[in-house]
Amino acid sequence: MSDAPANPIDAIACQWAARLDRGLAGEEEAALDAWLALDPRHRGALLRAQAGMALLDRCRALHDDDAPEQAPQDEAPDDHARWGATRRQALALAGVGVAGGLIGAAGLALWPQGSGIRTRIGEMRRVPLADGSMAVVNSGSELNVSFTPRRRDVDLAQGEAWFQVAKAPDRPFTVTAGRVRVQAVGTAFNVRRAGLGVDVVVTEGTVKVWSEGGEAQLVKAGQRARLDDGVGLAVSPIAADAAQQELAWREGQIVLDDVTLAQAAQRFNAYHEDRLEVDPALADKRVVGSFQTNDMDGFAQACAAMVGGRVERGNGVIRILR
């Protein structure tokens, strides 16, 4: 551990604890009072430091009596929590490409060629495709897969899917989403349809994206291409953690990063037959969190706690009320 104070308040508090321990000189008392008055947290930090000093003092007792010493217990370094945090950060840094590797395909048969894939509301399916590619299909989506020796065509009729495309340079992999085409050779990307809009997020490699009658644009990992109704295709960068959050659905998670409660409820409702409704008085409150897509109840409760509301249930509706 370095000597750089992780927390300057603690370092100063320890300094004061050492001074108090040897007795304060007159002018130091005023200085201590001034420091304590500066920030209410200083008093807490000083209490902690003085308690630590008292603990050191009590060590003397170990040497003051002749009671047989117990064997000190070996405590395992309590590192797992920190390790967990580090691992999470590492995953976030490694970007969403890694997540694809985590998706297990155990027990899944290869999807027959030239067929449709449809997921119910609340269902998310990992579908290995015949060419070795993988499609992860989000709740309430419909996909039609048509592979020939020359081409690999997927039509996203509705909803959202993430594709990890097996490399096959002479056999392009093309996803059609309404008027938008996304073409890849070997790469990974996500396509979402919402109404007439289409949103493509590239997580690995480069894809070619065009809208019917428009020019093709190259979209690279770390970029998104968006087609809103009636507006041309717009390519913009997307931060790795934002991409990670948007694709959390593949792991059964919804990540909300400072969105309104109304938007959060809408995201959640895409996964459930039950409806989540939000009191209009609370609709604009902002929430942050990461949630299991299948835990609507937990989500409602957490949101209620965040915005100071309460939860009411009945008739397939969960309401967050003021």
Add this chain to the structure above:
Amino acid sequence: MPAMSSFLIGWVSRHVLPHERALRTWLRTAFPAIDVDDVIQESYCRLAGLSSVEHIDDPRRYFFRVARNIVLEQVRRERVVRIEAASGLAVLEQGGEDEECSPERIVAGRLALERVERLIDALPERSRKIVRMRKIEGLPQREIASRLGLSENVVENEVARGLRRVLDQLTEGERAEMPTRRRAMLARRTRQGDRP
């Protein structure tokens, strides 16, 4: 401002500080994105405001509750706090109530103090020497300074630095217990006939 009551300091040293590490672990697990240092600091701040501790039967639980309430208040104030909702609320209700038999429960016991002493022994040489002279042998600061040919200021700084390191390690793990120190410790223990 009145000095901190020595009774409160003793109570925190016996019944609160030894649980800080477990509290940090719990906070990190239950609320992955909160600023744990901030919540811990705020918790001690509340404890510093206590006028009596007689009503507190279970200090560990109390400490966890205080921290939990601080997290909830932050959430309500709509500060940016991420909740793992999947388990967040359930954990919230159980906060600090498990681990009934964890070694940290035996707070005022010998084992806890022995752990502190091991942390003292793991300090860098000068700091270790000074902290031992000051805290275990109970020598006045002035005497330590003259014995070691150092200024009183240096002695005081080493005590402060040593205290901070011991606190850091007591509450965050045993990262800096150097292998060489460990060996020295084992040798010492063996001499005392505690362990083969």
